[in-house]
Amino acid sequence: MQNPYLPYPVRVDDIEVATEDKSLKTFKFVFLNDGDEKKFAYKAGQFAELSIPGVGEIPIGIASSPVEKGFVMFTVFRAGVVTTHLHNMKTGNIMGIRGPLGNWYPWDMLEGKNILIVGGGFAFTTLRSSIVYMLDPANRSKFGNIDVVYGARTPGMLLYKDELIEWEKRDDINMHLTIDAPAEGWNYNVGFTPPITEEKAPKGDENTYAIVCGPPIMIKFTLPVLEKLGYSNDHIIMSLENRMKCGFGMCGRCGIGKELVCKDGPVFTLDQVNQTPKEY
Amino acid sequence: MKVVIIDKGQWAEDLEGLKKSYQLFGPVGEKDYTVFKTLEKGMLPDFSTLNTRLSPKSIVFPQSEDILEFSLDETREDHHIMKEVKKDHPSRAVFGIRPCDAKSISLVKLNFDTAEYKDPYWLSAYEATTFVGLACDNPASTCFCTTAGCGPYHEEGLDVLLTDEGDHFVAKALTDKGETLIKTAGWATETEDTFKLKKKTAESKITSAVETGNLENLEILDLHGATFWDDISFACLNCGTCTYVCPTCWCFDIQDEVHGKSGKRMRNWDSCMFPLFTIHTTGHNPRGTKMQRVRQRFMHKLKYFLDKYNQGIMCVGCGRCVRQCPVNIDIRRVCNLMNSYKPEDACAAQE
Amino acid sequence: MLGYIDKIKKISKRLLQESRVDMVIGFRKGTMPMMNEPCFIKNPDDVDTLVWDSHCGINLANYLTNRKEKIGIIAKGCDSRNIVTHIIENKISRDQLVIIGVPCKGMVDKRKVSSKIEEEIQDTSEKDSQIIVKTRAGETALDKAEVLQDNCLTCIHRNPAIYDELAADLVEEQKDIDRYEDTHTIEAMSSEEKWKYFEDLLAPCIRCYACKNACPLCYCPTCFVDESKPQWVGKSQDTTDIRTFHFLRAFHCAGRCTDCGACERACPVGINMRVFTKKLEKDCLDQFGWEAGLSLDDRPPLDTYRPDDPENFIK
Numbered sequence: 027m028q029n030p031y032l033p034y035p036v037r038v039d040d041i042e043v044a045t046e047d048k049s050l051k052t053f054k055f056v057f058l059n060d061g062d063e064k065k066f067a068y069k070a071g072q073f074a075e076l077s078i079p080g081v082g083e084i085p086i087g088i089a090s091s092p093v094e095k096g097f098v099m100f101t102v103f104r105a106g107v108v109t110t111h112l113h114n115m116k117t118g119n120i121m122g123i124r125g126p127l128g129n130w131y132p133w134d135m136l137e138g139k140n141i142l143i144v145g146g147g148f149a150f151t152t153l154r155s156s157i158v159y160m161l162d163p164a165n166r167s168k169f170g171n172i173d174v175v176y177g178a179r180t181p182g183m184l185l186y187k188d189e190l191i192e193w194e195k196r197d198d199i200n201m202h203l204t205i206d207a208p209a210e211g212w213n214y215n216v217g218f219t220p221p222i223t224e225e226k227a228p229k230g231d232e233n234t235y236a237i238v239c240g241p242p243i244m245i246k247f248t249l250p251v252l253e254k255l256g257y258s259n260d261h262i263i264m265s266l267e268n269r270m271k272c273g274f275g276m277c278g279r280c281g282i283g284k285e286l287v288c289k290d291g292p293v294f295t296l297d298q299v300n301q302t303p304k305e306y
Numbered sequence: 307m308k309v310v311i312i313d314k315g316q317w318a319e320d321l322e323g324l325k326k327s328y329q330l331f332g333p334v335g336e337k338d339y340t341v342f343k344t345l346e347k348g349m350l351p352d353f354s355t356l357n358t359r360l361s362p363k364s365i366v367f368p369q370s371e372d373i374l375e376f377s378l379d380e381t382r383e384d385h386h387i388m389k390e391v392k393k394d395h396p397s398r399a400v401f402g403i404r405p406c407d408a409k410s411i412s413l414v415k416l417n418f419d420t421a422e423y424k425d426p427y428w429l430s431a432y433e434a435t436t437f438v439g440l441a442c443d444n445p446a447s448t449c450f451c452t453t454a455g456c457g458p459y460h461e462e463g464l465d466v467l468l469t470d471e472g473d474h475f476v477a478k479a480l481t482d483k484g485e486t487l488i489k490t491a492g493w494a495t496e497t498e499d500t501f502k503l504k505k506k507t508a509e510s511k512i513t514s515a516v517e518t519g520n521l522e523n524l525e526i527l528d529l530h531g532a533t534f535w536d537d538i539s540f541a542c543l544n545c546g547t548c549t550y551v552c553p554t555c556w557c558f559d560i561q562d563e564v565h566g567k568s569g570k571r572m573r574n575w576d577s578c579m580f581p582l583f584t585i586h587t588t589g590h591n592p593r594g595t596k597m598q599r600v601r602q603r604f605m606h607k608l609k610y611f612l613d614k615y616n617q618g619i620m621c622v623g624c625g626r627c628v629r630q631c632p633v634n635i636d637i638r639r640v641c642n643l644m645n646s647y648k649p650e651d652a653c654a655a656q657e
Numbered sequence: 658m659l660g661y662i663d664k665i666k667k668i669s670k671r672l673l674q675e676s677r678v679d680m681v682i683g684f685r686k687g688t689m690p691m692m693n694e695p696c697f698i699k700n701p702d703d704v705d706t707l708v709w710d711s712h713c714g715i716n717l718a719n720y721l722t723n724r725k726e727k728i729g730i731i732a733k734g735c736d737s738r739n740i741v742t743h744i745i746e747n748k749i750s751r752d753q754l755v756i757i758g759v760p761c762k763g764m765v766d767k768r769k770v771s772s773k774i775e776e777e778i779q780d781t782s783e784k785d786s787q788i789i790v791k792t793r794a795g796e797t798a799l800d801k802a803e804v805l806q807d808n809c810l811t812c813i814h815r816n817p818a819i820y821d822e823l824a825a826d827l828v829e830e831q832k833d834i835d836r837y838e839d840t841h842t843i844e845a846m847s848s849e850e851k852w853k854y855f856e857d858l859l860a861p862c863i864r865c866y867a868c869k870n871a872c873p874l875c876y877c878p879t880c881f882v883d884e885s886k887p888q889w890v891g892k893s894q895d896t897t898d899i900r901t902f903h904f905l906r907a908f909h910c911a912g913r914c915t916d917c918g919a920c921e922r923a924c925p926v927g928i929n930m931r932v933f934t935k936k937l938e939k940d941c942l943d944q945f946g947w948e949a950g951l952s953l954d955d956r957p958p959l960d961t962y963r964p965d966d967p968e969n970f971i972k
Contacts, residue, residue: 029390029426030423030424030425031373031374031390031426031560031571032374032388032389032390033388035386035387035388058387077388079376079378079386079387079388079562079569079571080376080378080562080564080569081562082560082561082562083560105587105588106587106885106886107885107886107888109587119386120385120386120387121386122386122387122388267586268584268586268592269583269584269585269586271558271559271560272558272560274422274423275417275420275422275423276417276418276423276425276556276558277557277558277559277560277573277576278417278556278557278558278576278578278606279557279576279578279583279584280584281602281606281610282592283526283527283530283605283610284526284609284610284611284613284614289422301526301527302526302527303526303527303530303605304592305584305592305593305598305602306592336861337861337926337927338768338771338772338927339926339927359925359926360863360926369863369893369894370893370894370895446777447777447779448689537696540695540696540697540720541694541695541696541715541720543719543867543870543871543923544870545865545866545867545869545870545871545923546863546864546865546866546867547865547867547923547925549865550863550865550925551925559892561891561892561893563891563893563895572893574892574893574894577865580866580883581883582883628688628689629689630925632715632867632871632922632923632925633694633695633715634687634688634689634692634693634694635694636687636688636689638688639688
């Protein structure tokens with residue numbers, strides 16, 4: 027069995043500033059060794075440890091989609107020691123990636139279902155991965171209606187804007203983009219994510235699942251909305267974050283009750299979350 | 307399996323002989339206590355103390371251990387590429403590990419040896435080691451092993467069990483690894499298995515106990531919200547003593563260190579008592595208060611582990627934390643409080 | 658000191674009954690011989706839980722940091738001096754506190770007791786100036802003076818420096834003792850000898866941080882050893898990092914340490930780290946005539962400047 031601490035060596039292939047305040051950058055990595063990309067086979071919703079020798083590691087959700095080949099992509103907020111170092115890196119630099127880690131959105135169970143995606147701020151990375159996965163011609167027919175509510179403070183703070191505009195034009199996905207306050211040239215919704223969800227999202231039923239990712243405040247106000255819309259707790263899927271080190275369930279810090287966010291999660295239904303201590 | 311006699315007159319010589327085939331570890335006196343150390347030439351294990359100050363977990367799980375190495379020298383082809391630090395452990399044997407500590411290693415194995423992931427460092431050290439236990443005929447007043455899933459003659463996790471018979475030891479091989487060690491040492495005089503009787507006598511000397519029978523019936527959230535945590539945690543200093551002396555605590559941190567152009571990634575023991583263990587980069591700390599951290603330690607040992615693995619509690623009753631806690635927070639008291647907790651009473655009290 | 662407890666209970670009960678305090682911080686009987694556990698009492702009917710004997714060495718000032726309640730606190734000489742330091746450093750305000758002063762005759766070092774007794778100690782009791790130790794083999798009487806904590810042996814502030822209530826008559830302070838005998842010995846060493854001495858001293862450290870966490874002075878929200886931006890100290894068992902922690906911590910206590918002994922008492926591997934703080938305590942006394950925690954009106958030497966401050970030690 028492979029040493030789970032040992033990262034795959036990768037080269038930084040592309041770095042793009044992702045938001046107007048430059049606090050987020052999107053990195054594309056290419057595996058140095060043949061065969062590693064195949065070994066890194068992942069599903070939308072999983073994360074990986076970005077591993078910078080001499081600096082440390084940071085768990086980040088995978089933003090590229092399993093249907094995209096030749097690279098892996100991560101969008102990273104500059105916050106701590108590792109992410110700050112990462113933001114200062116240049117294309118061509120060598121580092122490591124460890125993973126894929128954690129569970130994923132329950133794609134087997136979601137087949138044949140309507141999907142509502144609610145995202146806020148920069149917690150849209152694994153949601154992008156999921157949308158690209160579902161919209162892939164090989165997969166689109168496996169899912170019913172797809173609705174996406176995605177909100178950010180300003181148009182410039184929306185991630186993957188070009189793709190969002192493209193998706194807006196399609197008729198096999200219902201996009202509900204929103205920003206906090208009116209802005210020039212903005213032709214979509216205005217308002218916080220929770221009320222826009224209430225207004226635009228489809229009603230919950232046995233065949234409709236909601237995947238929700240966003241800042242704690244958005245989650246707090248979105249959950250009651252989903253409940254009002256008729257989504258039951260086992261039809262609301264969330265992705266939790268906690269401080270992590272190993273990423274595969276051994277170092278002990280990310281535990282919430284008997285569940286480990288890194289290994290038993292990060293994806294949990296609201297039902298499952300409600301049965302654990304709120305220690306995330 | 308074989309039961310043999312080891313003449314104490316030959317003990318020193320036999321162990322010296324074994325050192326040719328094994329790296330030996332055993333309890334060694336240090337100031338006013340004992341710790342497990344490599345037995346260098348001429349050194350014998352000190353069997354006089356019951357429990358070492360620190361547990362022998364460091365033999366398979368050192369407090370600091372290099373796991374990866376790398377070079378930052380960009381003139382090198384392999385710069386910034388991390389490589390595994392290979393652990394070529396020689397055959398090793400621990401002499402005088404107590405049955406509780408041996409059981410703890412088999413509990414910790416549940417964490418490091420899983421279906422999906424295997425920790426190569428812990429496992430290679432573990433697999434290279436033969437565990438030669440020493441049964442406890444005179445348990446301490448803080449030993450509560452018999453109610454914590456083991457006992458003074460418990461065999462789980464051991465390859466050989468020794469019992470002291472005055473002028474000789476009797477050794478019982480429990481695994482093939484144990485048989486090999488006994489054969490290598492040249493201990494061939496077989497004798498009768500007297501362990502059963504001695505076991506009963508030793509167990510009857512255990513005076514301390516915990517009650518655990520009801521823990522599995524309680525809901526995690528009920529216990530988590532119990533009313534006694536403020537009282538239990540008040541005295542706690544939030545030091546790492548309990549977790550570091552505990553044989554079953556396995557939590558660790560991963561750190562990079564660079565000297566010049568060469569670097570290493572290492573893992574170090576960590577402790578759920580430290581705020582840094584869980585703090586997010588945002589400053590938010592899901593277990594930001596002392597009470598939350600104390601609760602995590604006891605809940606992990608006495609409830610989460612129990613529910614997760616169905617292998618009893620994550621405590622072997624060695625009593626180290628009870629003896630070493632600077633403010634006398636006693637896991638036995640906490641365990642009994644948890645076990646006897648009645649959520650309905652708490653609700654009634656609140657009304 | 659055995660007789661103190663009745664008065665302590667009486668005062669505590671009165672303070673709680675009259676709602677002068679929300680809680681009393683004291684000790685309850687521990688589960689281990691020679692150990693008591695710090696606790697809080699909120700209900701006047703619970704004051705009988707409180708105990709007082711020669712095993713109350715933990716410095717209770719440690720439990721005051723940033724608390725918001727009105728608190729009655731039981732304070733020996735050293736605790737009271739750390740309470741003064743806490744007040745000066747704005748960790749608690751004077752008007753939140755009712756200090757129940759306890760004139761102290763020294764606290765027992767349980768490791769000294771254990772080292773004198775072969776068998777496992779089952780229980781101890783106190784009689785006059787003796788500690789009666791019970792083992793399975795029988796009873797042994799030890800002279801309390803022989804088993805006191807090292808810091809208590811050289812303590813000259815046994816009476817509380819500040820108090821609102823008193824649990825007993827003040828005791829006579831110790832006189833004619835060399836408080837810095839150990840420090841003199843180390844000062845006389847050559848650099849090489851000192852290095853070797855400190856190396857051996859810190860070798861057993863497991864970085865559990867019991868010393869700093871037991872210390873009432875170590876209340877920084879994030880200790881320098883835990884800082885990550887930048888990370889000052891490595892986290893492994895590297896000896897340089899271990900020494901850095903102990904040296905820096907000691908310097909951080911300069912002019913503040915009351916030599917309460919909490920650090921040594923808490924250490925699970927018996928490191929006598931007081932040799933560091935003791936040297937700094939001595940320097941503060943020599944250079945500035947300063948002893949920490951004796952008065953609410955004086956600023957500590959390290960946060961004041963006086964034109965006549967000595968400076969010949971700056972090299």
